[in-house]
Amino acid sequence: MPGPNRRTLLAAAAGALAAPAAMAQQGWPARPIRLINPWTPGGPADAIARPLSQKLTEALGQPVVMENRPGANGTIGMTAVARSAPDGYTLFFSHVGPVAISPNFSPNMQYDVLRDFAPITQLVSGAIVLVVRPDVPAGSVAELIALARARPGEISYGSVGPASTTHLAGEMLAMMGGVQMLHVPYQGSAPVVTDLLGGRLHFAFINLAGVLPQIEAGSVRALAVSTARRMSRVPDLPTVAETLPGFEVNSWYGMMAPAGTPAAIIDRVHRESVAALRAPELAAQLRNQGLDIEGSSPEEYGRKIRDDLRRWGELARATGIRVG
Known part of the structure; x- marks a missing residue:
């Protein structure tokens, strides 16, 4: 009587190895x-x-x-x-x-x-939302870019730290808009909002939930959200991508x-x-x-x-x- 061929042996070995994994999955989580x-x-x-x-x-x-x-x-x-x-x-x-x-x-x-x-x-x-202080003469992303183009390197924005989404959103805005802006890093969003309200920054990208009370109170003016599509919480706020196609943070x-x-x-x-x-x-x-x-x-x-x-x-x- 012939013995098992090589394919049969390999299949049996594979089955033996797979059995413990299958048993573990069936009992998961234990x-x-x-x-x-x-x-x-x-x-x-x-x-x-x-x-x-x-x-x-x-x-x-x-x-x-x-x-x-x-x-x-x-x-x-x-x-x-x-x-x-x-x-x-x-x-x-x-x-x-x-x-x-x-x-x-x-x-x-x-x-x-x-x-x-x-x-x-x-x-x-x-989303992180692009907000400006009320006295900044820009009511849209396009107007903010035009302002930065007229005053290269003078328009400042705050972030929660280097290479954070709030920093990189500003870098992406500057790169895609073809302008130079001044980045000011902070440790956390609270001091960014404080200096924005105090007139020491022109704009910032801030977590939507973290700046919504100031937007609703009129302490800052929201220009756009950073996501590729509008957000359900603020459906009337445009995206940056509507001005700069391909922008997404x-x-x-x-x-x-x-x-x-x-x-x-x-x-x-x-x-x-x-x-x-x-x-x-x-x-x-x-x-x-x-x-x-x-x-x-x-x-x-x-x-x-x-x-x-x-x-x-x-x-x-x-x-x-x-x-x-």
Whole structure:
């Protein structure tokens, strides 16, 4: 009686290797899951990640424990996830900063975004809004650019720090508008708003939720949002891209996992995350913060990451900006 041929033996070996993984997926989750948040407790990211982790806890039947790992513009937390086992018990609350910006502006990164991570979903889009102080004679993006062209290097804008979205939005505006502007970095958005109100800055790009009270009070004048499409919270406010086609600075948040995490787990986290976003109370909370819900597929989110890596890479090469 002939023995098993080589193909049969290989198939048996493959089946033996796949069996433990399949069993692990069927029993997942069997213990608490870590959700790594690369930002400080109490910040804007927490306001999204914390209620999301609670919804996932309810849906998955195991605690989804948020762990803040801040530092180095989010790259410390992302590095920790890259080095974690791809077993579904470590997830990453991702953000455009460490995912697409830092790899282009910071040397010696400890991870490769496309090699070391599996995209799950883009949760939300977040706009930063271009605001000017009331006495600045510009009622639109085009008028602000014309003002900067007439006064090269004199029109100043504040940011929350070098290579932040608020800084790079100003650099992109200057580059695409063909003008020179003065960048003034700060540590956080509060002093930016203070100096804008005090007349020491001409304009700034600021997180929409963080400057909405001043816009509504008339303390600052909003000209445009930075996202590719208008935001539901301020639907009458145009985008910068309506004046400068191709302009986009989207301060998005999403979910990722270490590369190699089983597809069945990725799909489950995707489904439950999207369901959580659609829950009326969380959806309303996010929109009140100036965020638009996305809930994209893993494939769509992967394309968004690649597009943003390319866009920020082009800006890095054009400006020569490096941080760290």
